[in-house]
């Protein structure tokens with residue numbers, strides 16, 4: 167009987183590696199950083215297995231590590247107790263994120279600074295928008311978001327990443343940035359952001375849990391793939407330069423289809439809950455953590471991600487650049 171011997175190309179390590187279809191590079195990783203508005207803060211967060219919350223005066227300590235890891239960049243999230251209904255801290259010129267942006271760009275031109283734009287870290291009610299009663303006022307919110315985006319762009323952010331999931335935010339932010347001369351500042355929105363239970367560790371660290379209700383009127387039902395593709399399409403039409411899809415592991419099908427359908431770079435966001443699962447299982451000795459990290463990130467890339475926001479960024483870079491698995 168005649169049959170194919172596909173195993174021929176798997177016989178040696180050299181042969182297998184010659185034909186790898188997917189390879190990871192540390193430059194594709196973006197590392198989340200929590201910027202605290204206090205002083206002398208450098209805290210390894212237990213909810214995120216040692217991921218750092220840091221104040222601007224101690225930022226250089228983690229920047230040294232980031233530079234050594236040779237990753238693509240960082241994405242910034244603000245942590246503050248200065249909250250109000252409108253999230254007005256977010257637009258302060260001397261806010262923690264604005265200061266951090268300036269400091270990182272001063273430290274190195276080669277570390278890309280992605281600025282997450284949302285209100286949940288800054289509003290007293292913890293929602294991603296401005297409230298009218300108990301509902302989000304979409305159109306008012308996108309005006310405020312565009313002011314935050316402008317403030318981050320002025321501070322020197324390389325890329326603006328609205329994560330709120332309001333309708334029309336990309337177009338509104340694009341208009342705002344352009345009218346102030348920031349025509350070359352890219353907008354990379356979280357286009358398909360599912361309402362997921364996998365964000366829990368992040369919300370603890372960023373102190374951004376909604377005080378009432380949930381985020382299901384703006385984040386997407388994870389049951390819907392076609393709706394995710396419509397969100398991506400809408401953001402592209404409004405001027406998105408690339409798109410973010412999250413969570414990553416539960417959206418590999420969305421990433422894969424989006425890659426085929428749209429000719430635009432895709433960033434997968436390997437979220438806090440995904441990270442926590444791997445770290446916890448690794449600690450229990452249930453799996454080989456390093457191997458699993460590389461396998462998971464490779465799968466995201468194989469699905470179609472061009473870059474990955476991941477809490478594993480530094481350790482994955484060390485694994486890739488330092489030793490063979």
Ligand SMILES: [Zn+2]
Pocket residue numbers: 284285286287293294329330
């Ligand atoms: Zn938010």
